[in-house]
Amino acid sequence: MQDNINNKTVQHPHNHQGCMQHALQAAEQICGAKGMRLTAIRKRILELICASHKAIGAYELLDLFKLEDPKAKPVTIYRALDFLMEAGLAHKIESLNAFIGCLQAETPHKSAILICDNCKNAYEIDATAVYESLFTLSDSMQFKPQCLTLELHGLCVSCS
Amino acid sequence: MQDNINNKTVQHPHNHQGCMQHALQAAEQICGAKGMRLTAIRKRILELICASHKAIGAYELLDLFKLEDPKAKPVTIYRALDFLMEAGLAHKIESLNAFIGCLQAETPHKSAILICDNCKNAYEIDATAVYESLFTLSDSMQFKPQCLTLELHGLCVSCS
DNA sequence: GCTAAAGTGTAATATTATAACATTCCATTT
DNA sequence: AAATGGAATGTTATAATATTACACTTTAGC
Ligand SMILES: [Zn+2]
Ligand SMILES: [Zn+2]
Ligand SMILES: [Zn+2]
Ligand SMILES: [Zn+2]
DSSP: OHHHHHHHHHHSOOOHHHHHHHHHHHHHHHHHHHTOOOOHHHHHHHHHHHTSSBOBOHHHHHHHHHTTOTTOOHHHHHHHHHHHHHTTSEEEETTTTEEEEOSOTTSOOOEEEEEETTTOBEEEEEOHHHHHHHHHHHHHTTOEEEEEEEEEEEEOGGGO | OHHHHHHHHHHSOOOHHHHHHHHHHHHHHHHHHHTOOOOHHHHHHHHHHHTSSBOBOHHHHHHHHHTTOTTOOHHHHHHHHHHHHHTTSEEEETTTTEEEEOSOTTSOOOEEEEEETTTOBEEEEEOHHHHHHHHHHHHHTTOEEEEEEEEEEEEOGGGO
């Protein structure tokens, strides 16, 4: 299963080049298919996000981006982030005000994010069963679900 | 079951005085029991939060608080919010940067927050089963859970 | 009353995010 | 190739959210 492959990969030391390449290739493919334009700026921001599995803040991204384009402004970053999230290529972690790249953007997925408060790595995992459980509950209250924020803080296996 | 009572209460027109009184009494009781000081400022902020079931932002609270204390500053609100959250009397909704009062602070609970994007009401519901489902998953990844953000946006029964 | 800790006042600042409008780029049509 | 219209970017300013630092006051325990 794709999710498990991804989950395993990020739980252990791994060849991170693979993660990056996968994310970038998926981005090209998805944007091509949807007629969305993965411009140089957007691609570069995605690369910067995917450079590690740590969630990264918009202003951290700005600092990095400024190394190449010293005149860059916050709105450039936020516009790229909006695009990437719209395309499903990145996710915002609300409890951190920070962003991660999506490792399974090519597949529709219902995910939770596990955030290690020690090493700061954030891993998206398949949480279909969790969604079903919650939707059953919300259905029973006649609540129509639209969008779920599901972020679990704790300690990853390497840090506990 | 307490949770169901609360869940029903907030899903329909209800005597909101009851919600407020319950929250305030629980606050007194909890703080008394734990040796925490529910000072005038903190109590007032809690009242302002509990005035409705809509999530309220820190600066909205500040505006309201200023009606009584025009010199009040943001830090006063944030300090009160920190205290109330520490005491379990209020919760932050990360996806809104806003706050709600807890209606079952006297009981340990594993809750999700249902947020209606139309009327803006936010209801805390018991989600023990959802937690179990997620913890099973995180256990399988040897992740030690500490703190869960579980916020479901959508439309409540009155708004759909 | 003395003391230490907690709470509050006050000012400044940090961090996160958006609005408004001008300009440029780029695919499509002519 | 030129015109055109929409998307993307540049530029400036500002809004919205949150914290730090330090002085002063209140409170509870001794
Ligand atoms: Zn990797
Ligand atoms: Zn870790
Ligand atoms: Zn009520
Ligand atoms: Zn609660």
